Amino acid sequence: MKRIITVVVQNRSGVLNRVTGLFSKRQWNIESLSVGPAEKPGCSKMTIVVEIDDDIHLDPFIKQLNKQIDCLSVSDLTDQAIVARELVLIKVLCHPQILGEIRAIVEPFRASIIDVSATSVTIEVTGDADKNDAIIEMLKPYGIKELARTGITALPRGRQRSVTEIKPRSVI
């Protein structure tokens, strides 16, 4: 299944290589990866979305990730209540005549048009992956020239489900 793993690391060169190396040696293809500074100075947070079929190998993997010298913490957010967002930029073919139509699509998604030219518009949309997929579908008929997605970044919600609702994992 699709898993969302966040890793807080020391911001040193080579650390990305160490983290992704653990995925690639298992031939797990990372679907998206977003990295940016974390709340603590000198630290970065990576949010990694990866398709893992084999749940048995997940626990040892998380522990191996955790024991990397530069990893401060690792969380598997998949089974937690989270807020997850992704930013998408979409450049759509658009002549001035149909700009109104595009606007009508953009509005309900609370997306915005951030660049307009004679032949195209660029739309910015933020949301979870489902919402972003939906607007991309809506815009496809107009012709998408270019697409850039940041991949999701996520935080656990302030209030979590009770422990009994979460799938049990290894004790350490």
Place this chain on the structure above:
Amino acid sequence: MELKAETTVQRHSEAETGADLFIRALVDEGVEMIFGYPGGAVLPIYDAIYKASINHVLTRHEQGAVHAAEGYARVSGKPGVVLATSGPGATNLVTGIADAMMDSIPLVVFTGQVATHVIGTDAFQETDVMGITTPITKYNYQVRRVEELPRVVKEAFYIARTGRPGPVVIDIPKDISSESAVVKEKREMILPGYTPVAAPNVLYLQKLTEEIRNSKKPVILVGAGVIHAGASQALLSFVEKRNIPVVSTLLGLGAFPGAHPLFFGMAGMHGTYAANMALYDCDLLINIGARFDDRLTGNLSYFAKKAVIAHIDIDPAEIGKNVPTHIPIVADAREALEKLNEMDPPIQQAETWLKQLEGYRNEFPLWYRSGKNALAPERVVELVYEQTRGEAVVTTDVGQHQMWAAQYFTFNQPRRWVTSGGLGTMGYGLPAAIGAQLAAPDETVIAIIGDGGFQMTLQELSVLQELRLPVKIIIINNQALGMVRQWQEAFYGSRYAHSLIPVQPDFVKLAESYDIQAFRVENEAELRHVLKTTLPNKEPVLIDCRVDGRENVYPMVAPGKGLHEMTGVKP
């Protein structure tokens, strides 16, 4: 007043080169010797070594240097230090670094690098050492400012030797080692993500004690973690108080006295029948510092299925990795055992179990065909054991001779057994013996190696020649890659593809050309005589033992089989 302040500042502001800082950092870490090989990118460092007269062992290939450092680390318990140049110097170290990673050997490896301003331009002898070594190191650094060198070296030694030990690489660009700087920075380590756990969770220790009380068929599996933690004494008193049978992994040999009545031998693919049946049949398995390697467990679906599994390991990532664990104890083996020893020993109930295992031991001992004319390789190991009375450090390569050494040499003390376990590296034994001998100058060091592996690193004979190290090389010469041949015989219809190598140099003449005394022996009497006359000598010796080439390692758990499905348990 002002003048005085200035002088103080001046005293602190003496500029040092990166190479000087390197030497000083090694001295601060108490490094006794470096194993290395010079080259362009490390010239400034070698210049500093020349001036500092630090103890440097010049091997004849970088692979020799890293294996020698491994041998040194295994015997001394201290990190082995390696120095090589950039490019090919660094890539020649890769096998040894991977070997140290698999077997948790503390190493600090320094590699030269091209100057920082040409990194990334495919400069002469440039290679991406960071990229290459990331998956095979516990940690790696490239020094980009002279000022950070002392801190980096300090961190590297700390990381290498603490927690689960392992190799750390430090890549030093040439301009960094030649540049001068005034180091005002404090040398405090910055490792917020690295906090190795040593103290065990007492609740789990209590649970383990409870399980020992309930158990009728307990067994202890000891691994190299016991040796790394220096826990042999604590283990011995734990075992004797509770009367629990002990089996060992390949790398755990010596952690528990091999001649002890409660010791049932090495377990795994070529382990004893008693040890494997103990693991198969037990109702409580206490793993102390082993990682449930596939060569040990055999087919996991039959492994200790009736048992409560307790696992003491300093590395949390090892617990539950291969075998589901009921009692996880993340701790240093010594701390855990000492805490357990403070608890009341439970009442012993395992008498029938011990009888059962002793029955296996008596009925299915290790065996081999002793040919009338040919020299049995197992007999070679037995004779070496007899002649040294077991008072020796033994190093090996990988393969048949390694298994025979593990089976027929009884190790009663830790840090006497130096072998490449996880990576299974041919060519390991000879350079490792050099490191072992340097770490323990007064010990008898025996390199039991195959004719195949010997030819991979035989250039290191020159180090024995130069330093007159009294290493005794025993070549188990079957003119074949024995283990490969054995598998081809068993599983590939005796199609011996490229495993029989009858063409080989005259090893006696070869050794003599290095000014090393050498003998060829073809039977037991000759070997006995040669051992008797040469073992007491403080000189290197090579003995080419022409053994029966048809001999296979038994008993065996075939790949995919469970530990209870051993073949070749009886003649």
